[in-house]
Amino acid sequence: MKLIVGLGNPGSKYEKTRHNVGAMVADGLVDSAGERWKVHKKSGAEVAEVRLGGQSVLVAKPRVYMNESGRQIGPLAKFYSVAPADLIVVHDELDIDFGAVRLKRGGGEGGHNGLRSISQVMGTRDYLRVRMGIGRPPGRQDPADFVLKPFPSADRAEVELMIRNGCDAIELLVSQDLESAQNTVHAW
Secondary structure, eight states, X not given: OEEEEEOOOOSTTTTTBGGGHHHHHHHHHHHHTTOOOEEOTTTOOEEEEEEEXXXXXXXXXXXXXXXXXXXXXXXXXXXXXXXXXXXXXXXXXXXXOTTOEEEEESOOOTTOHHHHHHHHHHTOSOSEEEEEEOOOOSTTOOHHHHHTSBOOGGGHHHHHHHHHHHXXXXXXXXXXXXXXXXXXXXXX
């Protein structure tokens, strides 16, 4: 089974922030499938089973802060016997232009504590990533402050499009190989 993880921070305070765009994509997948979140008892993460690309996949959102994401995703992956090759992590990415979606396997964490936490519990960085571009902070604004601020209301339409594109990218990753999915998604 493939496990799709949307990274974010719990609580309404962080719900609409740039750092939660991964969780927003996970919500989009679950909502469009007409499913509901439930709490997985062994891991504590929110989970929902949906059909994508003709197959059943598990979508998850950790219910802990970003830097502790692995604490819930590790046990979830173990419970469902998910290999790193079948793990897809959706996260915000400062080094990609706002609105762009990029796919890759493995690589560094680039200071992203959610990725670092997941890499530690999985014992590898070699898993698929759906990188949601949030752009760099303006001027000298601290990146940590930038990612924890909500998207401006003027960007609402662009954020909604980015979330739809993230959902579509995941469906391609589930139904195709990485290179084919990249060829499509990176052309958007």
